[in-house]
Amino acid sequence: EVQVVESGGGLVQPGGSLRLSCAASGFTVSNYAMTWVRQGPGKGLEWVSGIRGSGDTTVYADSVKGRFTISRDNSKNTLYLQMDSLRAEDTAVYYCAKAQQWLYTFDIWGQGTMVIVSS
Amino acid sequence: DIVMTQSPLSLPVTPGEPASISCRSSQSLLHNGNNFLDWYLQKPGKSPQLLIYLGSNRASGVPDRFSGSGSGTDFTLKISRVEAEDVGVYYCMQGLGRTFGQGTKLEIK
Numbered sequence: 001e002v003q004v005v006e007s008g009g010g011l012v013q014p015g016g017s018l019r020l021s022c023a024a025s026g027f028t029v030s031n032y033a034m035t036w037v038r039q040g041p042g043k044g045l046e047w048v049s050g051i052r053g054s055g056d057t058t059v060y061a062d063s064v065k066g067r068f069t070i071s072r073d074n075s076k077n078t079l080y081l082q083m084d085s086l087r088a089e090d091t092a093v094y095y096c097a098k099a100q101q102w103l104y105t106f107d108i109w110g111q112g113t114m115v116i117v118s119s
Numbered sequence: 120d121i122v123m124t125q126s127p128l129s130l131p132v133t134p135g136e137p138a139s140i141s142c143r144s145s146q147s148l149l150h151n152g153n154n155f156l157d158w159y160l161q162k163p164g165k166s167p168q169l170l171i172y173l174g175s176n177r178a179s180g181v182p183d184r185f186s187g188s189g190s191g192t193d194f195t196l197k198i199s200r201v202e203a204e205d206v207g208v209y210y211c212m213q214g215l216g217r218t219f220g221q222g223t224k225l226e227i228k
Binding site: 035037044045046047050061095100101103104105106107109110111112 | 155173214215218
């Protein structure tokens with residue numbers, strides 16, 4: 001079965017760091033673009049970041065640029081999102097998704113992992 | 120940035136009746152012959168799921184009562200006969216810069 005499973009969310013203080021993981025099964029992450037999308041409490045969807053299958057290109061939303069880093073470990077078939085200098089407005093459910101193309105049409109989504117930034 | 124505007128934001132529908140959601144972009148999404156517009160459905164308490172890609176192509180497993188149309192800046196998602204399982208929030212997303220619409224909440228009357 002093709003699926004992705006996120007983990008690593010939790011409660012963190014403002015200014016702190018957290019690393020999210022997205023374990024893929026049924027496909028190889030290095031063959032596809034992958035992306036992170038988040039959803040604040042009671043809010044809509046916001047695209048966060050993406051990485052090419054080759055790994056040579058990464059893109060970020062302006063709201064997280066310079067603070068978040070997307071990466072991939074091919075040996076573990078896992079996608080990551082390193083989140084630094086976290087702010088209250090980063091509080092959200094973070095979804096990992098597989099992209100059919102660079103960088104649109106997200107066809108496989110995980111269940112999401114909750115990140116709460118609060119003191 | 121490309122701004123996506125959906126309407127209506129709330130859509131009460133009687134089962135068996137049709138439904139239509141509009142999505143407008145601030146810039147043309149037509150590029151190299153493709154319209155870079157996807158539709159997603161987020162059912163209550165669930166993750167989003169892909170419904171329509173590149174404006175009018177149904178994703179695998181999506182019932183044929185769902186259809187997407189439009190080109191350039193104006194797009195429409197239609198449900199020919201709404202069923203109870205179609206309840207949720209529908210989002211359009213432009214693929215040139217990856218911004219979502221505000222979402223349209225479909226509920227059963």
